[in-house]
Amino acid sequence: MSPPSVGEYLSKRDAFINDERSLRREHARLNALSDAEAQADTVVRQIRADEAKTIWTDDNENMPHVFPGMEFLTSRDLIVKTKLFNILAKMPKGALLHAHLDAMVNVRTLLRLALQHxxxxxxxxxxxxxxxxxxxxxxxxxxxxxxxxxxxxxxxxxxxxxxxxxxxxxxxxxxxxxxxxxxxxxxxxLTINPAEAYGTHKTTDKIWEKFANTFRVASGLIRYAPIWYPYIREFFRTSIDDGISYIEVRINFGYKTMFNAEGYDVVPAREWVRDFERALRDTQQELKDQGRQDVFHGARIIYTTIRMYTPDEMEWYLDECLALKQEFPDIIAGFDLVGHEDSLHPLIHYIQPLLRFRARQAELGLDIPFIFHAGETLGDGTPADVNLYDAILLGTKRIGHGFSLAKHPKLMEICKERGIAVEMCPISNEILRLTSSMPMHPLPIIVNHGIPVALCSDDPAVFGNMGLSYDYFQVLVASEVTGLTTLGQIARDSLEFSTLDAEAKGKALAAWEKRWQEFCNEVAALGK
Amino acid sequence: MSPPSVGEYLSKRDAFINDERSLRREHARLNALSDAEAQADTVVRQIRADEAKTIWTDDNENMPHVFPGMEFLTSRDLIVKTKLFNILAKMPKGALLHAHLDAMVNVRTLLRLALQHxxxxxxxxxxxxxxxxxxxxxxxxxxxxxxxxxxxxxxxxxxxxxxxxxxxxxxxxxxxxxxxxxxxxxxxxLTINPAEAYGTHKTTDKIWEKFANTFRVASGLIRYAPIWYPYIREFFRTSIDDGISYIEVRINFGYKTMFNAEGYDVVPAREWVRDFERALRDTQQELKDQGRQDVFHGARIIYTTIRMYTPDEMEWYLDECLALKQEFPDIIAGFDLVGHEDSLHPLIHYIQPLLRFRARQAELGLDIPFIFHAGETLGDGTPADVNLYDAILLGTKRIGHGFSLAKHPKLMEICKERGIAVEMCPISNEILRLTSSMPMHPLPIIVNHGIPVALCSDDPAVFGNMGLSYDYFQVLVASEVTGLTTLGQIARDSLEFSTLDAEAKGKALAAWEKRWQEFCNEVAALGK
Known part of the structure; x- marks a missing residue:
């Protein structure tokens, strides 16, 4: 018997690999790239390969273990020096879909703002x-x-x-x-430093103690009406500078009130939302005046409160969320619960108020999708992991984090079928010690399964990953399958799986595609 | 509109969770457990929960970050003191399917053996x-x-x-x-210490340098005919003591010869295999004399050589493997390539000789399954990761490690459909820095998908995880879904997916089931 020819084997092999890769969301595009897109992808792969050998080597003083996708807090200074990062800094990012307002502005800027009062x-x-x-x-x-x-x-x-x-x-x-x-x-x-993340606090439980404390300090600075508006303006401004063209930000309404200019803790949530809307309108007007209205397609709020209240207390917040949606239908985009999933209450704890909330929406003719945090955990079958079942059963529009989603074959199928995107926050996960580095992160599992992903920064003021360039960078250097085309698909999907209505989404996507082609032209030119 | 009742939601939820869990290989058994099995599972869960609070706490001197499934080299001393470990030490483990002969005997024992010569x-x-x-x-x-x-x-x-x-x-x-x-x-x-694994060498590439060096030293001690036989006897003896009832061990034939008693490097592979067979026969005779023949059902060799040779050189080894299979049909169980996948040659490098090898088997009427290492890597789309495609295309019977398999939705399906078991080596992976701890290990992903798994120790003399009790322990403490019933299924599958023929497998499984019931009786009694 003569052995099958190597040629036959190789063509079977190509088809086999291609068959699996075809599950990935960017796959169909790979055969239909513009010349510039194809060249830009090649340029980026080449720079990545070069920098893997020149930057991510052992020659760095005081950094004994250097590799692409390594611990972010240690490598940030090296990342900003790379060509790859400087390319990604210019990339149009699409939407930022998972971010907590209390940690969206550089902490030194925030402190400077506060010192004016x-x-x-x-x-x-x-x-x-x-x-x-x-x-x-x-x-x-x-x-x-x-x-x-x-x-x-x-x-x-x-x-x-x-x-x-x-x-x-x-x-x-x-x-x-x-x-x-x-x-x-x-x-x-207000921040987490490398010694804490990788030394004194290096387990998830411990670093969460420090992490939660940063919010105690930050909220004292932000929850003041005269700060609130400029803070949001600054958040929008820096996001736009990073190439973000649309935002859904989580605001924690747990405190119920903030301080007014006179120093009294009496400003209700509707005033916060009103100021948010004003900051948005003013930002958009400014852009329009500059003829740049196409770079930013709006911002909305995901109403959140903390998963530590009793179910009865939760009713109050849900009612407030309904009232805000009635008053600000374009601004309130969804509802979520925040806080450490491993130690606070799981979704099932609130099943009664959550079901009632849905029924009330039907009565009132409202639509406030759940956009739940779920599975931000290392657990397998723990309450935080089981949150994924409840999030999906309750009809979540997207999943916040979904770090443990890879452990759920059926839930992954459902996400794919129903178009439930996962808001993945790789740098956040790494600093909060769910993963030790990007190559250990489950993101490639989710991407290879063809589940839509939006890359998110989560709490960049605390982590130092302002904007989305850092997260895109970490994802790009940790996979050989992933290229610029993949990042483009992730950016596109961040708009696709936003809560924008069809018309607004169409506009935002068209504007993004235009910027994307321009960006690819620029990157392609680097290879010439 | 009245909200759906919580009761309705909860029953839908139970069905939903159960539907996904039904993919797991132990699931069908959960409703058909003997009383003792059910009680034993409960007892083990209770002890695990208790010890999570009493042992895995921050009260341990010099161990600042303690949690179940933490770094093995640091926690080994704590593990051996737990009730849970002492229970698992008595568990009948089934087969050991992934282990390298050069690292199967306590290194102090090996040194003592050598000092006699x-x-x-x-x-x-x-x-x-x-x-x-x-x-x-x-x-x-x-x-x-x-x-x-x-x-x-x-x-x-x-x-x-x-x-x-x-x-x-x-x-x-x-x-x-x-x-x-x-x-x-x-x-x-000859070993890896905590300071190396978690400090000076803490990336996969660096710890592999140290790891490879341990084999340089060990092979000098083992590759001596007067050591070879007692070494293998010791390996069998300690494995049987740990509850292992069948072994498929990888032997590296890369050196071609070993030293004879007179100190000349001239003993060919067939002599090694002959001595292996003699050690096996003598072990079985000894057990028979003790009336314990049912605790051990044999041992076979997976012929391996190192993935660093040229394709031409590989032909020589493949021919030798064929010759050994002809001479020792019951001993030679399969063929594999070993060595650092990330830095040495991928399977595709050897495609010509490997295809020829298969054709030669057909001509000679032999059956030497490939049992390939593949995907022992953090890569996504790297040659080591792509080894998984080739392993499966070449018809591998099992996958050694398959650490990156979770990144391959189609390959996971194929493994499930065709019954390709994954030889997972959790402690090895952790020490070689593919994962930082058990809760980050992809094993639960594989188990939840319903892919058969055999737990393996890989190189226990280097890692200190002698036997299989440690690996079973680390897996048990890192998942709430996993219980004693899961471990039983993994043990059962280790025999099921061995290369034993139907009759021998049936006997080994029947003997295992008997021991399993006795073991469960003992564990159940602890709860009374």
Whole structure:
């Protein structure tokens, strides 16, 4: 018997590999790329291969374990120097679909914004020392004028006594670094640093403690009406600069009210939404004035509250969400629950109010899709993992994170059939220790199965992955199958699986396609 | 519109979850468990839950990040103290299907065996110092009597000069720890320690350098006919003690010859196989004499060589494999290629000789299934990952590792349909840094898809996971879906997907079932 020819084997093999790859969402396009797209894809693959050998090597001082897709907090400085990153920074990203408003603006900018307002006060539970700085969380909030403090330094304050933020900074103990030391201290409690993520806090449970604390500090700064509007403007501005053309942002309404200009905690949610809408309108007007209206197609809010309340308390939030949807039908895009899935309540805990919420929508003629966080966990069969079943049974429009989705063959099929996109947040997952690096991340599993994915930054102010360029970068360097065409498909899908109505979506997609071709032209030119 | 009742939702939910879980191979059994099996499963779940709270806590000195399924090398001492491990140590494991002979005996035992033979000599490339000990690999091999050295210490030897092993040990520099320091030095080069796996070498590429070195040292000790037989006896004995009842072990025939008793490197592969067969026969006779023949159903060899040769060189090994199969039809179970998939040649490199090998088998009326390593990688679309396509196209009977299989929806379907079991080696994967811990390991993905799995130890002498109890332990603590019933199914499948013929398999399975029921009785009794 003569052996089958190698030629026969190779053609069978090509068909076999192609058959599986055809499941991927960009596959059909691969044979219909414009010349520029094909060339741009080749250029990017070549640069990736070159940089794998020149940048991601062991020659970096103080970085003993360097590889593409390595820990983000350690490699960020290296990433920004790569050609690949600088290309991706210019890529039109489509929509940002999974992001929490409290962590969307560079923390130094936020602090600078707050320092313009004398109403802000700060306090600490015990006097600060060099040793206690790292573990002492600052508490910041605006105070009514009648209660403004005359103290001029945290050193003069008794434990728990409020000090004006401006004075606390100006007169911060020189032994602790003076005003710059103050900034570093506050910033340290608004962000996660490499030593925490990869050293002292390196399990998911532990880093979540630190992570949750950053929101305690940040919300004290953001929940102030005079900050709220410029903060949102800044968020929109930087997102647009990164090539993001549409946003669905999660806002946590758990606090029920924020502080007004006079320092009273009385501003209800409808005022927040109204200011959000104003920030959006003003942004769009500004772009129009510049003749750039096509770069940004709007922003909407996914109403969220925290998965720590009782089911009865949840009813209040659901009712508020219904009321906001009635008042702001174009702004309220969906409903979600936030907070650490592994330790807080699973969706099933709220099944009664959630079912009632759906019935009330039908009565009121509203449509507020669930867009649930689910499966942001390493568990297999734990309540956080089981959230995936409930999210899908409850008809979730997309899945937030879905990190454990790969463990669910039937749910993956359903996502594919019904077009339930997964909002994947690779850098967030890595810093929160669900994965140690990008090559270990399950994203390629989801992509290879043909499930639509939107890449998301989650909490970039905390993680340092502002915009979407970093997440696209990490995904691109961790797979040989993935190329620029894949990233284009992910960007396209982020618009496709948004809550935009058909007309608005069509417009946003057409504008994106135009920018995409221009971008590919530019990248292709690099290869010439 | 009234909301659907919670009751309705819950029954729909149960059916939904059950529908997906029904894909798992143990699912059908869950409704047909004996009382003892059901109780044993409950007892194990209870102990796991208790120990998650009492053992896997932060109260352990010098272990700042403790959790179930954490890094094996750090947690081994904790694991052996758990009730759960002590239960699993008694579990009948079924077959060991993925293990490399060079790493199957405790390295201290191996060293002790070698020290009985004056023919063994040792040398180092430069004189040893406290500082160089860690990085200086000992080279050990038998020497013909005429070339025995008169030197009595490594200190007296010039660089590269041979010293008798016994003398080198007896007179090892007291400043380096004397004879015990010698043992520790050699053992350090035969094993991977936590500092290497999780510190100095913590990427897959780097730890593979160390890993490959352990085989250089080990093969010098094992490739000596007077060691070979007792080594294999020891391997069988300890495996049987761990509850393993059948073995398919990979032997690396890359060296072509081993040393005879006189210290000449002339013993051909057929002699190795003959001695293997003798060790097996003697083991079985001994068990029979003890009335324990039912605990062990044989051992076979998967012929392997290293994926670094040229295709022409490969022909020689394939021919040898055919010849060995003709001479030892019951012993030679299959063919495989070994070595670091990420850096050495992929299967496609050998497509011509491999296709010819299959044709030759047909001519000769032989059946030597391929049992290929494939996908032992973090890559997505890299040559090591693409090995999975070739392994399956070439008709592999099982897949060794298949770590990246989860990235292949079509290949997973094929594995399920055709009954291609995956030999998963969770502890090996973790130490070789494909995963940082068990909760990040893709095994639950494979199990939830209903693909048959055999748990394997791979290279336990290097990793310290002797037997299969450790691997079963790590898998059990990292999933809430998995229970004792799952482990039973994995053990059963290890026999089911072995190369045993129908009759032998039937006998082995029947014996296993009997032991399983006894084991469950014992475990169930713990709950009373």
């Amino acid at each position: 004398p109403a802000f006060h700060i306090r600490v539970p015990a006097s600060l020392t060099a040793a206690s700085l790292k573990t002492t969380l600052p508490e910041v909030r605006p105070r009514p004028k009648a209660e403004w403090s005359a103290l001029s330094s945290l050193r003069d304050a008794a434990a728990g006594e409020w000090v004006p933020l401006q004075q606390a900074r100006a007169n911060f103990d020189p032994a602790l670094g003076g005003p710059e030391g103050f900034d570093d201290w506050v910033v340290g409690h | 004056p023919a063994f000599h040792i040398r180092v490339p430069a004189s040893l110092t406290a500082a160089s000990l860690k990085t200086t690999l000992p080279e050990v091999r038998p020497r013909p009597k005429a070339e025995w050295s008169a030197l009595s210490s490594l200190r007296d030897a010039a660089a590269g000069e041979w010293v008798p092993l016994q003398q080198a040990r007896a007179n090892f520099d007291p400043a380096l720890g004397g004879p015990e320091g010698f043992d520790d030095w050699v053992v350090g080069h």
